[in-house]
Amino acid sequence: MKQDSLKGWFKSGAPGVWISGGAVAMAVIMTLGLLAVIAVRGLGHFWPADLIQATYKVPGQADVVIVGEVVQKEEVPRVRLKDAGLPVPENGPEFMTRELVKVGNRDLNGSDFTWLVGDWLVDQRRPADLMALERREWGNFYGYLVSVKEQGRVVASGPSAWNELQARLKRADALNDQLVSLEKKDIGSINHGLERLRLHSRKLELQGKLDAAAQADIEAERAELTSRYKTIEERLTELHQAFARDSLVARDGSGRQVEINLSKVVHAIQPNNMSTLAKLGAYFSKVWEFLSDDPREANTEGGIFPAIFGTVMMTLIMAVIVTPFGVLAAVYLREYARQGPVTRLIRIAVNNLAGVPAIVYGVFGLGFFVYVLGGSIDRLFFPESLPAPTLGTPGLLWASLTLALLAVPVVIVATEEGLARIPRTVREGSLALGATKAETLWKIVLPMASPAMMTGMILAVARAAGEVAPLMLVGVVKLAPSLPVDGNYPYLHLDQKIMHLGFHIYDVGFQSPNVEAARPLVYATALLLVxxxxxxxxxxVWIRNHLREKYKALDS
Structure with missing residues (x-):
């Protein structure tokens, strides 16, 4: 009886339902777990951790004072430490603690991370006046504030020096913002104008129209730009002098003193003296800096805004390009082409294109889009720029086109499936009422198939936004702090190289000279890309659902 009920249970299909449900639950749990690991390791990097001061007592060696931030702890076999050349006692414990400490002060120590044996770190304490300086170069500095100087003269020392330092850092930040604005916007605009004049002069020369009147006009405009540049240059000199006015004197754990100009300092905090609320404010400030600033220190410090902007811009341009071409191809194959061997062969080719490795698209984009198409456009429309390429070099346009080529099979397949689901009676009813085939297609069929088109675009965006291999060949670079959108005509510079979050992860994770500093940024950038x-x-998806609800009545 039990055997019959068991057979009936299997025949009912319930085991398949449970297995499918379990597989879905497992996939969801694994995905959420992966995202949780990435989020914890990435977002935890921005929390202002407490700093320690300890004495490192290595048997048989002089004691060393260690100041820094404990990043990682692990248990390792005693034999492993002995094999590394450390003076581990023979009769010690089987396992010992090893700690990764960020000691900073790379300009003094040569390296800002070091592995230490935790059992040899004694007299650990957390002094309230221990400070962490985030610098524009040479990484963090950990130590004690001795004094604040103005033009080499001490203006504050002792307990009052900290408040004086914070006030002068605010002034330095304001000056830095003015410097960045002048260098990026004003000087960038002038350089763009000078380059435009040079190209215009060269174009007139090639056309044989560079007469005395044209030269006079060009020289007058160049003189005006040069005059503006001299004015801005004087302002820059004043700002640089004001920026370099203040400095601080700090002391590291070993007693060495170093003078640091405030123009090199981004933030100064005393994490051991901060409340939880103050740390929370510093945390969100660091997260915002990560999202909005330009990268520094070989992409291991600062922010990643150019990479965010480049990723979104390239994906949007790709979607604008791929959607009409994919939809037109699908409409022709489904609505107009004769369904025969040739059409079937085309569909097979489209499906096979979806499985071609991405790097192959990159090689094709470099060879055809950049060298052939871009080089031809340069010869036809930008001869005055040659031999320097305009579009005959990797850039935003070619990266977007390469991704569009990679994603167009997905859009074609999804749109064809949507067109196939529309009942034939809808088309026949429209034609019976006197509408032409084009009107039926434009006003009835395509609106009803729009959710399927959006599905194709969703799949295309999901695949293209995370691609890295082809982009390395057609326009993505390690560092491009200038955005492809600015106030200079034509405002959107499709020939400009861009940064990308996927390539940024590869570069920081595998090409960085400072692996330990780069590791948390890899997790944070990966989370941001997701x-x-x-x-x-x-x-x-929201647009697709809106369209689906809008045309549900027609579909029914």
Missing amino acids: LVIATLNLSA
Whole structure:
């Protein structure tokens, strides 16, 4: 009886339902677990951790004072430490603690991370006046504030020096913002104008129209730009002098003193003396800096805003390009082409294109888009720039086109499936009422198939936004702090190289000279890339659901 009920249970399909449900639950748990690990390791990097001061007592060696931040702890076999050349006692414990400490002060120590044996770190304490300086170069500095100087003269020392330092750092930040604005916007605009004049002069020369009147006009405009540049240069000199006015004197754990100009300091905090609320404010400030600033220190410090902007811009341009071409191809194959061997062969080719490795698209984009198409456009429309390329070099346009080529099979397949689901009676009813085939297609069929088109675009964005290999060949670079959108005509510079979150992860994770400093940024950037792709996809999903509800009555 039990055997019959068991057979009936299997025949009912319930085991398949449970297995499918379990597989889905496992996939969701694994995905959420992966995101949780990435989020904890990435976002935890921005928390202002407490600093320690301890004495490092290595048997048989002089004691060393260690100041820094404990990043990681692990238990390792005693034999492993002995094999590394450390003076580990023979009769010691089987396992010993090893700690990764960020000691900073790379300009003094040569390296800002070091592994230490935790059992040899004694007299650990957390002094309230121990400070952490985030610098624009040479990484963090950990130590004690001795004094604050103005033009070499001490203006504050002792307990009052900290408040004086914070006030002068605010002034330095304001001056730095003015410097960045002048260098990026004003001087960038002048350089763009000078380059435009040079190209215009060269173009007139090639056309044989560079007469005395044209030269006089060009020289007058160049003189005006040069005059503006001299004015800005004087302002820059004043700002640089004001920026370099203040400095601080700090002392590290060993007693060495160093003078640091405030123009080199980004933040100064005393984490051991901060409340939880103050640390929370510093945490969100660091997260915002990560999202909004330019990278520094070989991309291991600062922010990643150019990479965010480049990723979103390239993906949007790709979507604008791929959607009409994919939809037109699908409409032709489904609505107009004769269904025969040739059409079937085309569909097979489209499906096979979806499985071609991405790097192959990159090689094709470099060879055809950049060298052939871009080089031809340069010869036809930008001869005055030659031999320097304008579009005959990797850039935003070619990266977007390469991604569009990579994603167009996905859009074609999804749109064809949507067109195939529309009942034939809808088309026949429209034609019976006197509408032409084009009107039926434009006003009835395509609106009803729009959710399927959006599905194709969602899949295309999901695949293209995370690609890295082809982009390394057609326009993505390690560092491009200038955005492809600015106030200079034509405002959107499709020939400009860009940064990308995926390539940034590869560069920071595998090409960085400071691996330990780069590791948490890899996790943070990976989490951000997932969030950017999810945001783009959710926006497309919302549009698709809106269209589906709008045309549900027609579909029924």
